[in-house]
Amino acid sequence: QAVAQALRQTHVALTGLLEHEHASLSLAQRCSGLEAGVPLFTTLLNYRHGASASEDSGQSWEGMEILGTRERTNYPFGLYVNDRDGGFELVAHIAQQVGAQRVAEYVRQTLEGLVQALARRPSMAAVEVAVLDDEEDASLRQKGISLRAGLDAQPLHRLVERQAINQPGAIALRCEDQTLTYGELNARANGVAHRLMALGVVPETRVGIAMQRSVEMVVGLLAI
Incomplete structure (x- = not known):
């Protein structure tokens, strides 16, 4: 999909969401449909539009001085x-094991x-x-490892086929007590595909799949 088209679709989608901007979190x-106690989401994107601090300062701030601020999030x-x-600035609050600076650089580069x-x-x-700068x-x-051009812009099953050739014995899939190597995964998916x-x-035929999360489900998706 072209960049211009992707951005237009994103704009339309976000504009449509404005209809629900005042909906309560409880609603x-x-x-x-999630059970009580299950987090509704774990990722937050917040676009904040407002005047600069100099424009905000008025009579309500007379006699007061801001010593410092710190934002926190759960x-x-x-x-x-x-x-x-x-203009705009990006502020990232990211779990320490990932790193805020790292994510901010990805976003800036993108x-x-x-x-x-x-x-x-x-x-x-x-x-x-490109998401990565030249150095990284x-x-x-x-x-x-190469992440440029969306992993060479190849579909997932082609990437699995490549790994089946380069690293056939490497673990590709693990589900509970079952494991499949790339060679085994590719062979089973090819069997179902045939x-x-x-x-x-044939191409463009719609094929439905309905099963619990399992090794067989992944094999079926790759086959389709």
């Missing part, structure tokens, strides 16, 4: 966009890539926008 919890992943004075794509190549595929990308490549083709399934 959202009831509508979710969410393990919180990203805040402060839109002020024609935003820069989106802006450049809109200005120069709006038809560029959104998956090609080079570091990961030295370790045999069975589907024998039944007349």
Whole structure:
């Protein structure tokens, strides 16, 4: 999907959500169908639009001095966009094991890539926008890991096939007491895929799958 099209769809989706901006958290919890006590979400994105501190200061602040402020959150992943004075800043509150600086750099790099794509190549595929800076990308490549261009923009089953060739004995899937290597996973998925083709399934055929989370479910999804 092109960058320009992806951003338009995102804008439409977010605009539609404004209809529910005043819904209470308790209402959202009831509508979710989740059991009581289960977190409704663990990731928070908060866009805050307002005037600058200088514009906010008025008679209500006379005689008072702000010594310092500190924000806290109970969410393990919180990203805040402060839109002020024609510009904006990003504030990240991220669990320590992940790192706020790291996530903020990912977001900054992605935003820069989106802006450049809109200005120069709006038809560029959104998956090609770089998330990593050159230094971190080079570091990961030295370790045999590449995250550029959406893992080469290949579908998941192609990536599994590649791993089945490069690391057939590596563990690909673990569910309770069952494990499958990449070689085993790919072979089983291919077996189901050929069975589907024998039944007349062709590209663009809709195939439904209904089962509990299990090794078989993943095999079936890859086959489809």
